[in-house]
Amino acid sequence: MKTNNRKHGRGCAYRNNCALPEGCVFLNNVKENTSVELEELCSNGRLRRKLQEMGLTKGVRFTVINNTHDGPVVINVRGSKLALGLGMSEKIMVKKFA
Amino acid sequence: MNKINAVLVGNPNSGKTTLFNRLTGSKHHVGNWPGVTVDKKEGTIVYNNNEINLVDLPGIYSIFPFSIEEKISREYILENEVDVIINIVNASNLERNLYLTLQLLELGKPVILALNMMDSVEKKGIEINLKKLEEELSIKAIPIIAVKDVGKKELLDSITEISNDKTDFKINYGEHIEELISKYMIKYQDYDERWIAIKTIENDEVIKDIIKHDFDEDYTNQITSKKYDYIDGLLEKVIEYKKSNYIGMTDYIDKVTTHKYFGIPLFLMIMAFVFFLTFNFGGIFVEKLDFLFNDVVASFVDNTLVKMEVFPWLRSLIVDGIIGGVGGVLVFVPTIAILFIFITILEDSGYMARAAFIMDKWMRKIGLNGKSFIPMIMGFGCNVPAIMSTKALEDENDRLVAILINPFMSCGARLPVYAFLSAIFFKGYEAVVTFSLYLLGVLIAILMAFIFKKTLFKSEESPFIMELPDYNIPNVKSVSIHVWEKVKGYIINAGTVIFVASVLLWFALNYNFAGPSEFVNSFGAMIGKSIAPIFAPLGFGDWRAALTLLSGAIAKEIVVANMHILFGNTMNLIFTPLSAYSFMVFVLLYVPCVATIGTIKRETNSWKWMFFSIFYQMIVAWTVSMLIYQIGLLIF
């Protein structure tokens, strides 16, 4: 068991937990053509870092352009299309905005 | 002459390979998914009394190494004497591309920004204020269109004019982090001090060996965010969008290719189409070439040699051994070329990344992810580059599984065997029979992946993050360069390895310790007879079949060459349709060729896995062929 919780990124308390913050959902549950704002990445060090470096930094706004394959999604973030597997999308917590 | 070491660095699909080929005139592959440029490519350009040594590195999104390719690139940049980094970016998507640029600038090495794809920039109605961009980043920015050779001269000029002065470019990370940076600036080799400090705070794995700290991950988050914030601010100043709401072709095509219901059927249709075209179209050439080699050339040479009164044994060696063997392989050149053209187009157009996306869900069921699907498709062409391309996979275990199952993907060199045998035993159904073998290969690969992931390589689900590049109409020049490279390899192989193998086989079949002998008493027969019993339960316990398989381990197309020499037109006497099918299954599944074995050794860096792969494939091949033959006997 790792005791160093900090390494798992913040917000991970929300994983498998229905008490999501007001207005928040995980990316795999977002409908197509919805614009969202990144709230929190619930993954550990390396993955978290990879996602951030690909442009998924806190607060960034992006659009979900494909979510019909039971998990993997395609998003349009910072001008590029990214495909994210289920393992990724279910760890990305976002907030919808009008 | 003035020597300059330059290196091409950029995101995948930014056009590095295209630019590299156009600058050096060297020929090598251009692809469209992260992982095609896997090995270091080097070339030399002589320009205005300068000798520029140019290196093409694998595409990277960041200096932080996630996959092996990123490690290769990072190590190269950090550890070599690099005079100038040419950072090539997709100018129509600066926001994400400039992230790497900022990281490169922080390295403190001279950087030139090559703004590629200026044609797309124009099409998308984007206007870039170059002067302002150069000013803000304090580097030179050269607009280019790599595919059209635009901006080549300007780029070369700026490479030769680059000075070694350090840029004073700096991003302000905010009070707290800046304080930390100044605290951790240390002299280490000739690295930039500020860069060392930033990497230290980011708990960078490589630097950590030297300076151990464990900073809060939050600092890394802030540093990354600040870079993107900087880019946002910068782009506001230098970019203007003339066409708002521009919707490119890519979005429309994606609606179909990644569609919930149409995506996978479309993919299967494309593969079936590729397959049948390759087979039917290639078949036309095969017949013509076969006639050319076996009738026209062979009889001409034979007659000439008779007239020249050459020894009969030499005549037999040349006509039966060399022309029969090498010619038997060469007739399949068009088929293989057609297959490679299609696979290259799939890669180069950007479709392969979509295929990976729609297959993610299914690949996950066998414990891999969508990215591992691409090497499998490439394996239909040739297992060697396919296995090399697994470098793009981030997870070590996934990568090993992807390598081990790849040889089951039926490569182009096995196609001649199916074509040859099914033309004899399954006339009229060649395409169906061959398709069934490809399918069997895929099924076995999937089954083995599933078993491996459940037993040897248990690991958590690995991440699947992949950029879907804009579609592009494959460039004729790039595709032909690549296809020619592959076909050339096949032809050279026919002229060398297969030539030698054919000659050796001929001698083995015509001699024994006592000198010239009959076929049945030759060396070859002795060897074949000693291993033939192993294959009896599979339906081909004949010594000739055994000998063929043994030599086929060098390269699978040798099987065809040898069958020409060994059987002539007597195939029907030794094989039944059932045993011929079982034989083809064995050829599909048993040891990959020596080239593939070598690649497995190199890529796994382990003798253990290399021998494991040879051994387990023999077992799989024997078992499956045996089952097919024995069950077939019960039914038919």
Ligand SMILES: Nc1nc2c(ncn2[C@@H]2O[C@H](COP(=O)(O)OP(=O)(O)O)[C@@H](O)[C@H]2O)c(=O)[nH]1
């Ligand atoms: N429209 C356009 N396409 C380009 C340009 N340069 C390269 N490409 C295409 O972009 C794709 C990726 O190029 P490649 O050289 O393989 O990129 P790499 O992954 O960085 O090596 C290829 O299909 C090229 O034909 C350009 O200037 N304009």
Ligand SMILES: [Mg+2]
């Ligand atoms: Mg490349």
